[in-house]
Amino acid sequence: MFLCNCHGIRASQVEAARDAGCRTVRALFERMADAPPCCGKCIPEIRAALERQTMSAAAAE
Ligand code: FES
Numbered sequence: 107m108f109l110c111n112c113h114g115i116r117a118s119q120v121e122a123a124r125d126a127g128c129r130t131v132r133a134l135f136e137r138m139a140d141a142p143p144c145c146g147k148c149i150p151e152i153r154a155a156l157e158r159q160t161m162s163a164a165a166a167e
Contacts, residue, residue: 109155110148113139120155129156 107117115138128134131152135142143149 109151110139110143112144112148113141115139115148115152117155120152124156124158131156 109115109117109120113135115134119138120134123134123137128137131143131149134152134156
């Protein structure tokens, strides 16, 4: 499933980046795309995916 259709970024790629320590949408686009978000429609969903890990990690501690 694509989270960002403009840059072809898949949910699995966001999860992998998150697991590797990526915590912000900006950092994710720096890793995954050669340009910043263009339409921005994906930003809330990507942010939520990045925060899910943060919350899970916090709960585990
Ligand atoms: S869907 Fe990600 S920038 Fe458009």
